[in-house]
Amino acid sequence: MQLGEFEYLMLTAVARLGDGAYGVVIRQEIEDATGRPCSLGALYTTIDRLESKGLIRTSMGDPTPQRGGRPKRMVRITPKGTQAASEFYNAVMRVSRGVAWSSTK
Amino acid sequence: MTRVGCWIVAHLTQLLNEEEREVVRGDLAECHTPTGRALREVLGLVLRRQAALWFALEPWLALLTVAIPIGFLLSHASRSWAEGAAENILLYGRLWDFSYLANPGWRADVISVAVRMAAAWLALVGWSWTSGVVLARLSRPTAWLTATMLCLTVVMATWGTNTVAHLHRNHDPSLQHHITFAVFPRLFRIFLVIVPVVWGACVGIRGRSFRLMPTVFGVLFLAGVTAVASRGLESSMSFGRGVLPADKGPDGFVVSADDPRPLWFLSLVMMWPAAFVLADAIRERQAGRESRA
Numbered sequence: 001m002q003l004g005e006f007e008y009l010m011l012t013a014v015a016r017l018g019d020g021a022y023g024v025v026i027r028q029e030i031e032d033a034t035g036r037p038c039s040l041g042a043l044y045t046t047i048d049r050l051e052s053k054g055l056i057r058t059s060m061g062d063p064t065p066q067r068g069g070r071p072k073r074m075v076r077i078t079p080k081g082t083q084a085a086s087e088f089y090n091a092v093m094r095v096s097r098g099v100a101w102s103s104t105k
Numbered sequence: 106m107t108r109v110g111c112w113i114v115a116h117l118t119q120l121l122n123e124e125e126r127e128v129v130r131g132d133l134a135e136c137h138t139p140t141g142r143a144l145r146e147v148l149g150l151v152l153r154r155q156a157a158l159w160f161a162l163e164p165w166l167a168l169l170t171v172a173i174p175i176g177f178l179l180s181h182a183s184r185s186w187a188e189g190a191a192e193n194i195l196l197y198g199r200l201w202d203f204s205y206l207a208n209p210g211w212r213a214d215v216i217s218v219a220v221r222m223a224a225a226w227l228a229l230v231g232w233s234w235t236s237g238v239v240l241a242r243l244s245r246p247t248a249w250l251t252a253t254m255l256c257l258t259v260v261m262a263t264w265g266t267n268t269v270a271h272l273h274r275n276h277d278p279s280l281q282h283h284i285t286f287a288v289f290p291r292l293f294r295i296f297l298v299i300v301p302v303v304w305g306a307c308v309g310i311r312g313r314s315f316r317l318m319p320t321v322f323g324v325l326f327l328a329g330v331t332a333v334a335s336r337g338l339e340s341s342m343s344f345g346r347g348v349l350p351a352d353k354g355p356d357g358f359v360v361s362a363d364d365p366r367p368l369w370f371l372s373l374v375m376m377w378p379a380a381f382v383l384a385d386a387i388r389e390r391q392a393g394r395e396s397r398a
Contacts (some may be wrong), residue, residue: 021121023132040129041149051343058123072132073124 005089007055009034010046011085014056015078022072023047038059047075054082106133110140117147120249121154134360141235155250163244167251171243171378175236176258178338178371179229184263184343185297186225187290195285224333227295228375231327235378237305242385252306256299312392320386324379331372338366341343 003011013029014021021041030038050056061072063073095101106114118126129150133143140324153277158164197215205211236255343359354363362387 023128024135024365027132040132040146044125044129045153059130064135066135067131068134068314069135070127072131073128082310 003084005044006042007050008044008085008088010050011055011077011081014075015082019074019076023075024072026075047073050081053084054078054079055084058070058098092097106138106140110143114143114147117144117151120151120246126214143303155247158244158246161244164247164251166396167240167243167247168254170368171236171239171250172255173258175232176255176373176376176377177234177262178342179236179255180262180332181297181341182258182338183229183259183294184224184290185344186222186229186291186337188224189250189337190293191285192223193288194289197282211333221333221337224330225337226297228327228330228334228338230301231323231330231379232375233298233301234305234308234383235327237302237307238309239305239381240302241306241309244379245312248306248310252302255302259294259298314389315386317386317390320383326385327379328376331376333373335369336366338371339366341370342371 009030010026013026013033015027015030020099023040027038027040027043047056047058051058055078057076057078059074059076061074063069063071114130118129121129129147132138133146138146197218206215237252240251240255244251352365353359354361354365356363358364
């Protein structure tokens with residue numbers, strides 16, 4: 001399964017957040033990691049794309065008062081998503097070996 | 106977020122599906138997103154979602170078979186009939202005297218003008234309304250955009266073209282002429298074309314099914330007024346674009362009863378949304394019967 005950079009970032013954020021992964025915190029995680037803003041449009045269209053590829057599963061969470069009584073869209077990584085992220089990571093590590101900016105010489 | 110910002114965001118998110126709308130509003134509330142950023146974020150998401158819809162065939166079908174061709178014809182017909190009506194209102198308004206109704210020739214003329222005008226106006230409303238419905242039925246999520254395109258086509262297709270009425274207006278810049286030839290045609294288009302298009306699109310978006318018999322009668326009525334208004338529709342295209350029929354007929358006068366009618370098919374083009382609505386009503390009735398059986 002081929003992944004784009006942003007898709008990989010999202011899968012990683014979702015995996016790291018575990019059961020608590022939903023729109024706002026995934027976005028925060030990606031922004032903290034990359035130092036770049038992440039738009040709602042990019043976030044939700046990528047979530048849809050990853051879900052259609054079977055790499056994540058989403059469900060509607062319970063409404064909360066701090067969200068004005070509105071629900072969250074909870075996200076969980078699937079085994080297929082874990083495998084795709086792992087393959088992407090390994091490919092990046094392999095291709096980066098020996099280059100000046102790599103920490104693994 | 107300011108109240109105005111909240112109002113705009115609430116309306117923009119109407120373009121998202123219900124589940125996503127709630128999630129996005131919740132995200133914005135949880136992050137206390139400032140108005141400017143919230144508007145950019147929601148607009149970005151809405152544009153991405155709308156762009157994705159155009160990868161399907163239906164929005165293109167709605168745009169290329171309804172919004173643009175019918176908008177083009179509605180533009181010419183409405184401009185021509187608005188100016189014709191303005192001429193008649195001005196003429197009869199100036200000369201009107203109830204004692205004239207005793208004259209059979211005058212009476213017949215008034216009745217004929219009134220019938221043709223009423224048929225043309227009803228036809229405009231019918232064509233516009235059915236077009237709005239078809240835009241929404243072909244592709245509900247893009248209906249607001251294709252309906253806007255239809256309305257824009259109505260306004261733009263005759264933009265800058267000249268007519269006899271425009272010459273009147275230029276030669277007599279009085280308030281009466283301004284109201285008759287500038288204000289009235291715009292109101293005419295708004296109320297007989299744009300409002301029915303929006304109304305039809307709203308009906309189509311709600312997804313209400315049409316009952317067969319009222320739909321049959323409605324389509325037959327529209328076919329009747331279309332038949333009465335057909336010559337006016339054809340001549341609106343001839344005169345509005347400066348294209349005259351190749352053969353003016355034996356009397357040599359353009360658009361008289363003996364002229365050939367090379368643009369006769371335009372009435373069929375205008376009736377296709379009505380035919381679609383009728384076919385839809387028949388299909389829904391059959392589907393209803395099958396589900397009951």
